[in-house]
Amino acid sequence: xxxxxFKHINARPGSAHGRAFAFLLPAACLLLMVALLFSCAPxxxxxxxxxxxxRPGWIDxxxxxxxxxxxxxxxxxxxxxxxxxxxxxxxxVSKVSDYTGIRIESFFEEQATESQDKVSRxxxxxxxxxxxxASVKDSYHEKLTRMDRNFTMQKYDVYVLVSYSKEEASNExxxxxxxxxxxxxxxxxxxxxxxxxxxxxxxxxxxxxxxxSLSLLAELDDVTAIDAVDVKDSGVLSMRLxxxxxxxxxxxxxxxxxxxxxxxxRAQELFLSRFAAALGESGFTVTSDGESYLIxxxxxxxxxxxxxxNYSSYAEGSISVRRAGESTDMAVFPFRAKGFHRDRTxxxxxxxxxxxxxxxxxxxxxxxxKEGL
Numbered sequence: 001x002x003x004x005x006f007k008h009i010n011a012r013p014g015s016a017h018g019r020a021f022a023f024l025l026p027a028a029c030l031l032l033m034v035a036l037l038f039s040c041a042p043x044x045x046x047x048x049x050x051x052x053x054x055r056p057g058w059i060d061x062x063x064x065x066x067x068x069x070x071x072x073x074x075x076x077x078x079x080x081x082x083x084x085x086x087x088x089x090x091x092x093v094s095k096v097s098d099y100t101g102i103r104i105e106s107f108f109e110e111q112a113t114e115s116q117d118k119v120s121r122x123x124x125x126x127x128x129x130x131x132x133x134a135s136v137k138d139s140y141h142e143k144l145t146r147m148d149r150n151f152t153m154q155k156y157d158v159y160v161l162v163s164y165s166k167e168e169a170s171n172e173x174x175x176x177x178x179x180x181x182x183x184x185x186x187x188x189x190x191x192x193x194x195x196x197x198x199x200x201x202x203x204x205x206x207x208x209x210x211x212x213s214l215s216l217l218a219e220l221d222d223v224t225a226i227d228a229v230d231v232k233d234s235g236v237l238s239m240r241l242x243x244x245x246x247x248x249x250x251x252x253x254x255x256x257x258x259x260x261x262x263x264x265x266r267a268q269e270l271f272l273s274r275f276a277a278a279l280g281e282s283g284f285t286v287t288s289d290g291e292s293y294l295i296x297x298x299x300x301x302x303x304x305x306x307x308x309x310n311y312s313s314y315a316e317g318s319i320s321v322r323r324a325g326e327s328t329d330m331a332v333f334p335f336r337a338k339g340f341h342r343d344r345t346x347x348x349x350x351x352x353x354x355x356x357x358x359x360x361x362x363x364x365x366x367x368x369x370k371e372g373l
Contacts, residue, residue, distance in 0.1 A: 044148040051141045058138065059159050069169060070137075071095040073160045081141060084158035089136065092162035096134060099164075100172045134164045184224040184234045187216035191231075191241055198244070201325060203252050203292050204371065210245050217241070252371065253284045256291040259319070261299045263348065270349055271299055271315075271356045278360020282368065294322045295363060299355065301348045310340040311347035315355035319363055331366050335359040 062070035073092025078084030138161040146153045194209030217238050224234045231237045259275065261268040276286045297319035304312045316336035320329045335358050339350025 044146060047145045049143045056138065056140050058161050067166055068163045069166055071162045071164065073162060075158045078156040078158060081156050084141060084156040088158040088160045092160055096162065096164050100169050134162060137161045137163045180220055180224045183216045183219055184226050187213045188226050188228055188231055188237055191237060195244065198248060203248060204323060206248055210241060210248065213241055252292045254287045254291045255279065255284055255293045255295050256288060257286055258296040259299065263301050267301065267348065267352055271352045274353050274356030275360040278357050279364050282364035284364055292324050293367065294324060296320050301351060303344065307340065310342055311344045312338060312340055313347040313351040314338050315351040319359050321363060321367065331370065333359060333362045333366060335362065
């Protein structure tokens, strides 16, 4: 008789319970083997090494000096010590740049000593002037190594202490101040020149002067005073310049048309209206007074036969563009388009409509590219 508290299971071979045990036993063994395998696998080893026994105090509190400024550059998680050192130095240089107002363009050039603790550097600014007195006084790094069976990963945290001469910082700030004042003054001069050229109708030259002014203003980091009666600083000049350029570009988008269509008056009106509409899509306005560009040309229409019971027509010609007040063309745009219709006249009109669209868009794109509108 089975023991009390236990249910007897018939696991004779061939029985239902026997077949279930036979199925589950290999799976259970497999799970047991996997568990034993992972329990025996070595755990990942993590080690941390440092370039010196104690972490330097200057990392958290840079030293004070009557003649030097100190900046701490930091790089974490670098793949190599060299990459970490370069990144940390660049970080310190950025802090020097923020302090002095220099736009750093190049990098430190390393000249390591035997101990590789002292590194002399040179920092080159955007103005190509050499900033003297910056150097790496000390460095410290920590290396984290993770070993997991056949896999090893190393990461570096690097810290550098960069010193910079207070005298050089003061000189650099003064140089920067003079440089900004000079650029602001030149920007105002180009702005004034552009206004004078605009008044004389030399719109293309006026646009060039305005762009020179805009380029110089873009190089100013801060609002800079300007010694002028009507403009007190670069911020005011920037607003004046924006307004002047907007007015100029609107004026430069005024065009007059003189296009001869060798056909009926209705064909002439159709081509001109479609051509003007295509120009208008790019912001150009057709006018008879105060235009900046003279657009002229000739268009011919010819019938080319019948295609699938439709008349086939071609409209072709060329458009010339000339600046107002000039005697030579600045560009010529040839075109050719075809149209179809069961009605002969409508076939010609369809060709003219397609040609006007093509020519109008082409001339607008040409003007925008050449004149920078």
